[in-house]
Amino acid sequence: MIIYIDILLIENFIINLFLLMVMTKLLKVKKRRKQEVFAATLGAFYVLVMISPSLKFFTLIPFKIIVSIIMVYITIGTTHIKNLIKGTGVLIMLSFLLSGVCFGLSFFSNGYSLNSGYTLNSYPIKYLVLAILCILIFTERIVDIIKDKYFVSNYTYDLTIKINNKEIHTQGFLDTGNELKEPITNLPVIIIEKALYDDVDLDPKKLLYINFKAVNGVDGMLRGIRVDEIIIENESCKLLREGIVCFTEHSLAEDGEYRALLSRGIV
Incomplete structure (x- = not known):
């Protein structure tokens, strides 16, 4: 054989x-x-x-x-x-x-x-x-x-963030489990990738530091800034919000479908 x-x-x-x-x-x-x-x-x-x-x-x-x-x-x-x-x-x-x-x-x-049985x-x-x-x-x-x-696609929004007279355009994913807020102002937090703000000059005196704790127990601190004009829109709505924009050096989506995470409180 x-x-x-x-x-x-x-x-x-x-x-x-x-x-x-x-x-x-x-x-x-x-x-x-x-x-x-x-x-x-x-x-x-x-x-x-x-x-x-x-x-x-x-x-x-x-x-x-x-x-x-x-x-x-x-x-x-x-x-x-x-x-x-x-x-x-x-x-x-x-x-x-x-x-x-x-x-x-x-x-x-x-x-x-019955006589010879079964042969494959x-x-x-x-x-x-x-x-x-x-x-x-x-x-x-x-x-x-x-x-x-x-x-x-159902939870992805077109996102426009205006920082220091510059606009950042990207796609944001609404993380329904994300309730991260800045404790003093109680404003919701948006997390965006580092590459999006490389050419934006940030005033160190205006930076905020927000503690967070993930579901798996990992905790840390995010660096961000308050933004008064955030435009969130999709096919059914267009919203103007204010919030805290925090920055991460990690990629948020493997395929690059979105580069920002929206807090549930911002929509």
Whole structure:
């Protein structure tokens, strides 16, 4: 029997990625695309121990369970024992379910008799199954991208900030969980990227320093300035507000869709 290693790895990678994708859906955990791909790749390479006589020892059930736990850990990124056990159980259950479906489909192209039993001579439906899994993986990814784009577009505003007779134009995302305000004036805070104000001269005497604390417990201090003319607009409204503009050296969006974060109190 001839085994093509590259095809074997690709087939197992597709199956592992599909199973991990369904597992994260069922567990309702945050998607980690790169980690999913890495875990699926690890699982794909593990299949090599099944075709290597010197590594047959690693095909025992305890090692299979350990590999499953590692794949789940990489995918969901947690060390909580309960979550690891739950994720591993779901992954194994899905593996058995998919195996049962594939085995059932194999009856369409292979005969079975009470005398000779069942022999798997060919499995042309395998490529149909792999094609369906690929379509489901890409469809799920495309749907997630569309949902994210739609969500961001609904909460994105055209932003014009006038500082020292200069206007900064950018896109701002309304962070509904952001309630950061300057404690004395009680004005809402807008956070913008450093590159937007590089050519703006700021008077050090007018700078404000605002303490903040994130949900994950990280705290720090933002440097900002009071602005009396902030124009916020989209297709349905146009608002003129005053607030505190704070500056960050970090990029706020990976794809550059927006470069400012709006406080909930400013809209």
